[in-house]
Amino acid sequence: MxxxxxxxxxxxxxxxxxxxxxxxxxxxxxxxxxxxxxxxxxxxxxxxxxxxxxxxxxxxxxxxxxxxxxxxxxxxxxxxxxxxxxxxxxxxxxxxxxxxxxxxxxxxxxxxxxxxxxxxxxxxxxxxxxxxxxxxxxxxxxxxxxxxxxxxxxxxxxxxxxxxxxxxxxxxxxxxxxxxxxxxxxxxxxxxxxxxxxxxxxxxxxxxxxxxxxxxxxxxxxxxxxxxxxxxxxxxxxxxxxxxxxxxxxxxxxxxxxxxxxxxxxxxxxxxxxxTSASSDYFDNQGWVKLDMMEKLPEVLQQDNPQCKYVESTDDIYYRNLKEYEVNVPLMLYLYSKTYQDQWTDILAKAAYEYLKQQGFDVQKCRKFTLLDVSPSVFVKGGMYIRIYAEMPES
Structure with missing residues (x-):
């Protein structure tokens, strides 16, 4: 054994x-x-x-x-x-x-x-x-x-x-x-x-x-x-x-x-x-999680570039410069709890930022972004799926 x-x-x-x-x-x-x-x-x-x-x-x-x-x-x-x-x-x-x-x-x-x-x-x-x-x-x-x-x-x-x-x-x-x-x-x-x-x-x-x-x-x-x-x-x-x-x-x-x-x-x-499983706890509180991420992710990104503004709608992003990014953060779903949701969301936001950078997201080029999805990943079991749209001018 x-x-x-x-x-x-x-x-x-x-x-x-x-x-x-x-x-x-x-x-x-x-x-x-x-x-x-x-x-x-x-x-x-x-x-x-x-x-x-x-x-x-x-x-x-x-x-x-x-x-x-x-x-x-x-x-x-x-x-x-x-x-x-x-x-x-x-x-x-x-x-x-x-x-x-x-x-x-x-x-x-x-x-x-x-x-x-x-x-x-x-x-x-x-x-x-x-x-x-x-x-x-x-x-x-x-x-x-x-x-x-x-x-x-x-x-x-x-x-x-x-x-x-x-x-x-x-x-x-x-x-x-x-x-x-x-x-x-x-x-x-x-x-x-x-x-x-x-x-x-x-x-x-x-x-x-x-x-x-x-x-x-x-x-x-x-x-x-x-x-x-x-x-x-x-x-x-x-x-x-x-x-x-x-x-x-x-x-x-x-x-x-x-x-x-x-x-x-x-x-x-x-x-x-x-x-009760952490997965079940998450589904009971998923609406609050997205609201928290709408606060946490901008805070994380703006530490590196205060000019990367969060907007609530894709209508506020110039479509010619629009880019989509999506990442999967492993295991995070199983770490979730209502009691420690604030700390969990902070971890998720910072981990998501690291994964976004691996996908080519350059926060220094970011002018605006919006959060589209925060949900359990269908690609990585136990992971969390994050998807954003960002306005990223080429010059």
């Missing part, structure tokens, strides 16, 4: 370096790389509103029969992880590590700012963590692949160890992310995913409202959180179909970290709301 870097045969499109600009106001950069991570590599270079859980602490009750000495655990508690953190053996058991590894984060006095998180906004906490993870931490491909050969993770690091070594496996990323999210009061999960070729762990969190219930994961090296449904789509398109998903819910009980296997699901025709 060999897997290359989380068994994805990973088609990694590193579009998301722009997130730092969305959050921190720093310089932005768009990099597009298609890469299959091979087994010979030792490291892989990183890319250049929720409310706290409403789950009350469960009361552990026991029932005793007359003359009985046996303690009966209530059914609702049977999936709570009983972790022994007294020795380092937990490092070779991912379920134990979910409790012990996160607990070590609190004991080591690591703080979220060590992981690049400087906001109190619960929606932005995962964004800043994802950006830090993708930009500052390397994937230990050799150890990740060894874990896949063994069929289990080993030598799982504490959050502070990941910071010191600056590289780790997906299990290490999951423990560190869960610690940060729990520290910041998010409804925190660790997601175990079994695929056709291997296993993986992801830090997760849940946004649950009246008509919206989604679980998100931070998935190295992507710099925005992705819905769990979108993650399933990414794995499927990478040729590594998902077979099973386990959701471990974390909470704090006084000074202790608790975790419970909340559910185990298999993707299929009938799925819970929190597993």
């Amino acid at each position: 060999r897997r290359k870097a989380l068994a994805l045969s990973l088609l990694v499109i590193l579009l998301a370096s722009v997130v730092s600009g969305c959050i921190g106001g720093g310089g932005t950069k768009t990099i597009t790389v298609t890469k299959t991570i091979g087994p010979e590599e030792d490291t892989s270079t990183p890319t250049s509103s929720a409310s706290p859980s409403s789950m009350a602490t469960e009361t552990h009750t026991t029932t005793s029969e007359a003359m009985a000495t046996e303690t009966v655990t209530p059914p609702e508690d049977k999936n709570v992880i009983q972790a022994d953190c007294s020795e380092d053996s937990w490092k070779n058991d991912y379920e134990q590590a979910i409790v012990c590894g996160v607990q070590e984060g609190f004991r080591d006095l690591v703080v979220p700012s060590d992981f690049g998180v400087h906001t109190n906004n619960k929606t932005k906490v995962p964004l800043e963590f994802a950006e830090f993870l993708g930009n500052k931490i390397y994937l230990d491909v050799k150890k990740e692949n060894q874990s896949m050969i063994q069929g289990e993770y080993f030598g799982i690091q504490t959050p502070i160890e990941l910071l010191m070594h600056r590289k780790g496996t997906y299990a290490d990323f999951a423990i560190a992310g869960a610690y940060v999210f729990l520290y910041e009061g998010l409804d925190t999960y660790v997601i175990y995913i079994k695929t056709e070729k291997g296993i993986g762990l992801f830090p997760g969190f849940r946004f649950k409202e009246k008509y919206y219930d989604r679980i998100f994961v931070v998935y190295w090296p992507y710099l925005i959180p992705i819905t769990l449904g979108g993650t399933v789509e990414l794995l499927n398109i990478a040729g590594d179909p998902v077979q099973e998903i386990k959701l471990y819910h974390l909470w704090r009980d006084g000074g202790s970290v608790k975790a419970k296997l909340e559910t185990s699901v298999e993707p299929g025709p009938l799925i819970p709301a929190y597993l």
Whole structure:
């Protein structure tokens, strides 16, 4: 059961370096790389509103029969992880590590700012963590692949160890992310995913409202959180179909970290709301996406040429100088979510501009342009199709 870097045969499109600009106001950069991570590599270079859980602490009750000495655990508690953190053996058991590894984060006095998180906004906490993870931490491909050969993770690091070594496996990323999210009061999960070729762990969190219930994961090296449904789509398109998903819910009980296997699901025709595909979420909000792109794309182009004006109709473009450009941006559909639509649209606009330049679009010659289409691509599965008309005088 060999897997290359989380068994994805990973088609990694590193579009998301722009997130730092969305959050921190720093310089932005768009990099597009298609890469299959091979087994010979030792490291892989990183890319250049929720409310706290409403789950009350469960009361552990026991029932005793007359003359009985046996303690009966209530059914609702049977999936709570009983972790022994007294020795380092937990490092070779991912379920134990979910409790012990996160607990070590609190004991080591690591703080979220060590992981690049400087906001109190619960929606932005995962964004800043994802950006830090993708930009500052390397994937230990050799150890990740060894874990896949063994069929289990080993030598799982504490959050502070990941910071010191600056590289780790997906299990290490999951423990560190869960610690940060729990520290910041998010409804925190660790997601175990079994695929056709291997296993993986992801830090997760849940946004649950009246008509919206989604679980998100931070998935190295992507710099925005992705819905769990979108993650399933990414794995499927990478040729590594998902077979099973386990959701471990974390909470704090006084000074202790608790975790419970909340559910185990298999993707299929009938799925819970929190597993809704990113594709479905996009179709529910596609009208708003085009409106956002009508703002974002002009902003991106005008950074290089303020004279390239956006117009709402082709009637405003001189037909003799009119040129049509169309591009397909891979995988973007599966990264979509309503919660992070603003950041997603910013990434899409900057990636589209890079692809437009590859198609011969010279923004310095642009006088006017209009956006004709923003839609899921029929040419590239999981991609987004962008089409513009531009007034491009020859001289």
